[in-house]
Each structure stands twice: as structure tokens, then as C-alpha cells.
Amino acid sequence: MKAVLDLLEWIGSGVQMTFRTIRYFPHLPRQWRRLVDQCLFMGYATVPLVAILSFFIGAVLALQMGYSIIDFGAKQYIGSIVGLSMVRELSPVMTAVMVTGRVGSAVTAELASMKVYQEVDALRTMNIPPERFLVLPRLAAIIVVMPVLIMVSVVAGWIGGQVVSQVVPWIDITAQTYYNALKSFTDLDDVTDGVIKAELFGIGILLISSHIGLRTKGGPREIGAAVTRAVVVCIIFILIFDYFITNVLI
Amino acid sequence: MESTVTVEPVAVRIENLSKSYGEQEVLRGVSLEVKPGQIFVLMGPSGSGKSVLLRQVIGLEAPDQGEVLIGDHKAHIPSTHDVFRTALVFQAGALFNSMTVYDNLALYPREHRLYSESEIRDKVTSVMKALSIETAGRKIPAELSGGMKKRVAVARAIIMEPQLILYDEPTSELDPILSATTSELIATISRETGATSLVVTHDRDLALSIADQVALLMNGRMVFTGTPGELSRSEDSRVREFMNPSIDPHNPRFRKQENDA
Numbered sequence: 001m002k003a004v005l006d007l008l009e010w011i012g013s014g015v016q017m018t019f020r021t022i023r024y025f026p027h028l029p030r031q032w033r034r035l036v037d038q039c040l041f042m043g044y045a046t047v048p049l050v051a052i053l054s055f056f057i058g059a060v061l062a063l064q065m066g067y068s069i070i071d072f073g074a075k076q077y078i079g080s081i082v083g084l085s086m087v088r089e090l091s092p093v094m095t096a097v098m099v100t101g102r103v104g105s106a107v108t109a110e111l112a113s114m115k116v117y118q119e120v121d122a123l124r125t126m127n128i129p130p131e132r133f134l135v136l137p138r139l140a141a142i143i144v145v146m147p148v149l150i151m152v153s154v155v156a157g158w159i160g161g162q163v164v165s166q167v168v169p170w171i172d173i174t175a176q177t178y179y180n181a182l183k184s185f186t187d188l189d190d191v192t193d194g195v196i197k198a199e200l201f202g203i204g205i206l207l208i209s210s211h212i213g214l215r216t217k218g219g220p221r222e223i224g225a226a227v228t229r230a231v232v233v234c235i236i237f238i239l240i241f242d243y244f245i246t247n248v249l250i
Numbered sequence: 251m252e253s254t255v256t257v258e259p260v261a262v263r264i265e266n267l268s269k270s271y272g273e274q275e276v277l278r279g280v281s282l283e284v285k286p287g288q289i290f291v292l293m294g295p296s297g298s299g300k301s302v303l304l305r306q307v308i309g310l311e312a313p314d315q316g317e318v319l320i321g322d323h324k325a326h327i328p329s330t331h332d333v334f335r336t337a338l339v340f341q342a343g344a345l346f347n348s349m350t351v352y353d354n355l356a357l358y359p360r361e362h363r364l365y366s367e368s369e370i371r372d373k374v375t376s377v378m379k380a381l382s383i384e385t386a387g388r389k390i391p392a393e394l395s396g397g398m399k400k401r402v403a404v405a406r407a408i409i410m411e412p413q414l415i416l417y418d419e420p421t422s423e424l425d426p427i428l429s430a431t432t433s434e435l436i437a438t439i440s441r442e443t444g445a446t447s448l449v450v451t452h453d454r455d456l457a458l459s460i461a462d463q464v465a466l467l468m469n470g471r472m473v474f475t476g477t478p479g480e481l482s483r484s485e486d487s488r489v490r491e492f493m494n495p496s497i498d499p500h501n502p503r504f505r506k507q508e509n510d511a
Contacts, residue, residue, distance in 0.1 A: 117342070126410065
């Protein structure tokens with residue numbers, strides 16, 4: 001019973017934090033410097049990671065598909081399979097997982113450290129709401145950065161698939177065949193759905209990470225525990241939410 | 251300190267305040283009154299509930315029972331801190347480690363849009379000069395010594411031009427010379443700004459040298475309130491024990507040290 005009440009209290013305070021942050025959105029122009037800093041932090045270091053990993057996800061997907069469908073004489077459709085899988089599912093989910101590891105963990109660590117070392121209390125005593133000063137610029141930054149990351153991921157995955165399809169001798173299809181198949185099965189709605197999905201994942205990751213960070217109590221050891229908790233909760237959130245959002249978007 | 255601005259001081263009234271964390275009762279029916287412009291020193295041994303009381307006054311926590319009033323407003327209601335400017339000098343400084351000392355000091359006026367950037371620069375520079383921390387402006391707090399951090403924390407509070415300044419163990423971890431300097435600084439700030447000061451400490455020298463009123467908190471209960479003179483003359487055994495703790499020379503631990511020597 002206590003665990004249920006604790007969970008409800010946790011969700012309730014998370015919702016409160018979210019609404020308070022949304023309420024401060026008109027203050028965003030005053031936080032533009034922090035917004036730019038956060039965009040650079042989230043984007044600059046995450047883009048290469050997302051690009052490299054997505055390239056290889058696309059490559060592996062092409063390899064697996066090529067192996068599975070070559071006997072049916074359908075290898076010219078590899079482009080469509082890789083294209084759709086990347087844009088609708090793999091890029092949003094894998095980008096969200098990478099953002100969890102790279103951004104979510106860093107946000108939790110920073111806010112938890114600020115909480116443990118009383119910097120958050122200091123903000124409150126200065127009548128500066130932490131939601132406005134700490135959460136808002138990060139939330140706005142993830143909203144700006146996520147579509148960029150997802151597009152980088154999609155393009156890198158498509159290129160990865162194409163390179164493997166062309167280079168691996170037993171697949172051996174031209175780039176033109178690959179991209180023709182991709183274009184004929186993938187349209188703008190697929191891209192939009194992928195971006196919407198990634199954007200919602202990003203917002204969820206940021207709010208969960210911030211909430212866990214700001215609720216950290218105790219000493220330095222709790223900071224590490226908070227980061228682990230944030231990563232686990234974010235990944236569970238991504239996978240469960242993915243099912244429901246896919247049902248809506250499909 | 252020419253840089254300070256005179257403010258309208260505010261009174262603090264605590265009535266029958268109780269606070270518990272789970273099963274642990276930390277404050278038990280504490281009452282006290284701090285008059286406007288006064289330096290009120292709250293003393294007590296470690297773990298007596300002093301810092302918890304401070305968190306109720308600054309509004310970081312709400313009391314379980316009783317009331318904490320700043321002026322005639324309840325301290326734990328956020329709007330109270332829109333009406334009165336209150337500042338807390340944290341025991342460990344609680345400086346923002348991701349910012350330079352200058353940005354730490356400029357944060358409050360910037361966030362509340364009190365002055366233009368050039369006015370903020372002038373104010374921060376003059377307060378830094380007054381507290382002899384002008385060389386620290388570009389450093390981050392992690393690069394500062396303990397004494398310097400305390401000064402920066404005090405400077406951050408002064409920049410807010412508060413009507414009420416709360417100090418949490420301002421002389422802890424400082425050597426005797428720095429402790430004396432800090433005590434003098436608190437008295438100077440109070441005298442020149444006119445702000446009400448509530449100082450929480452277990453440093454008896456600090457209390458006796460700067461306080462207008464002193465209170466002694468033990469096990470979450472107030473056991474003494476009066477002037478420093480009354481405190482020194484008190485016959486209450488708990489007060490005497492706190493003010494003049496006795497060491498038993500026959501304790502085996504001391505004898506062992508003698509033998510070792």
C-alpha cells in the first residue's frame with residue numbers, strides 16, 4: 001500500500017513540476033542564453049553518437065533483411081524495409097535511448113548534485129523557481145534538438161543500409177535501386193510520425209530526468225543512485241509509451 | 251561598507267512551532283520573537299534543531315504545527331517572499347558551482363530584473379570590494395578557500411538587499427581569526443543596512459560578541475531566551491553546561507593519552 005501511495009505521490013509531484021514549467025514558458029526569452037547552452041550541450045555531443053550508431057543500425061538491418069529475403073528474389077525491396085523501419089520505429093526509439101544515456105543521465109546528475117549541495121534551496125530562497133531556471137531551458141532545448149537528432153539518425157540509418165546493400169557481394173544492389181524502393185514506400189507522413197514520436201520521447205525523458213534529479217535527497221551516493229534510476233525509468237517509459245503512441249499514429 | 255543599502259527591517263515571530271521527520275520529533279513547541287533590526291543569535295548543540303528552524307523561517311519547509319510569521323505573513327507561503335526580501339547564508343555556502351563568483355552575485359538582480367547590466371556590474375563590484383573578494387570574480391566557487399566561500403555567500407545575500415538575513419553556522423570550519431572577522435562582518439552588515447539578522451550557531455564567542463538577543467535550543471525545545479549578559483549569568487544547569495562544558499580529567503581516554511606521551 002505504501003509503495004502505491006509513494007508511486008502516486010511521485011507521479012503527482014512530477015505532474016506538478018511539469019505544469020509549473022509550462023506556466024513559465026512566457027519567461028523563455030529571458031533564458032535564451034541558457035537555452036543556447038543547453039542546445040549546444042544536447043546537440044553538439046549527441047549528433048556524432050546518434051549518426052554513428054544509426055549508420056550501423058541501418059547497416060545491420062540491411063544485412064539481416066538481405067539475408068532473409070534474398071531467397072525470395074525480393075532484395076530490391078531492402079531500401080523500403082530499411083527506410084520505413086528507420087523512420088517510423090528504430091530511429092525514434094534508438095535516438096531516445098541514446099538521449100537518455102547522454103542527456104537524461106547528465107541532467108539528473110547535475111540537478112541531483114545541485115539538490116544535494118543545497119543549490120536548489122539557494123535558488124528557492126532567492127525567490128527563483130527551479131522549474132523556471134533549471135527545467136525550462138532544458139525542456140525547450142530538447143524540443144529544439146530532438147527533431148534534428150531524429151533526422152540525423154534517419155539519414156545516417158538510410159545511408160548505412162545503402163552502403164551495406166551496395167558493398168556486400170551477395171546483396172549487391174545499386175544505390176539507385178535502394179533509394180527508389182525507399183522513396184516509393186516512405187512518404188512525408190512517415191517522417192512526421194517519426195519526428196512526433198521522437199519529440200514526445202524527448203519531452204518525457206527530460207521531465208523524468210529533471211524530476212528525479214530535483215527530488216534527490218541525502219548525500220553524494222544518492223546522486224549516482226538517482227542517475228541509475230532516471231536511466232531505468234526513462235528506458236521503461238520509452239518502450240511502454242512507444243507501444244501506445246505507435247497505436248495512435250499507425 | 252559604503253556599498254550597502256539601508257532597508258526596512260522586518261520582525262520574525264515563531265509561535266509554538268513543531269516539526270517532525272517520520273518518527274523523529276525535531277522541534278517541539280518552539281516560540282521566539284525577533285524584533286526589527288535586531289541581531290538574534292540562536293544557539294544550541296549539534297542536532298538540536300537549529301538549522302531545521304531556519305528552514306521554516308526561510309520558507310523551505312512548512313511547520314507541522316504552529317506558525318512562523320515574517321511581518322504578519324506566514325513564512326512558508328511563497329507570496330511572502332514576494333512581499334519581503336529574505337536571504338539565507340548557507341552553512342556550506344550553496345554557491346552555484348557552474349557559475350563564476352561574479353555570476354553568482356549577479357544572479358538575483360538579473361533574474362528579478364532589478365537593475366540594468368551596468369548597474370548590476372557596479373553593485374557587484376562594490377560589494378566584492380567591501381568584502382575583499384574582488385580578486386575572486388572570475389573564479390568558480392570550487393577554486394575558493396572555505397573563508398572566501400563564506401564571504402561570497404554573505405556577498406550574495408547582501409546584493410539581495412534583504413530585510414531579513416539568516417545565517418546558518420557562519421563561523422563553522424573557520425579559524426579563530428576568520429571567525430572573529432565574520433562575526434564583525436555580520437554586526438557591520440546589520441548596523442549599516444538595518445536588516446534584521448537571525449544567526450544560528452553553536453559558537454559562544456560569536457553569540458556573546460554580536461547578539462542583541464540570544465536563545466538556546468536543546469533537543470528541539472527552547473531552554474533560554476534573553477540578552478547575552480543574562481545568558482552569561484544564567485543559573486540554569488543546561489545553560490551552564492552548554493556555556494562551560496566540563497571535561498572529566500579522570501576519564502580513561504585522557505589517562506591513556508598521558509601514558510602514550
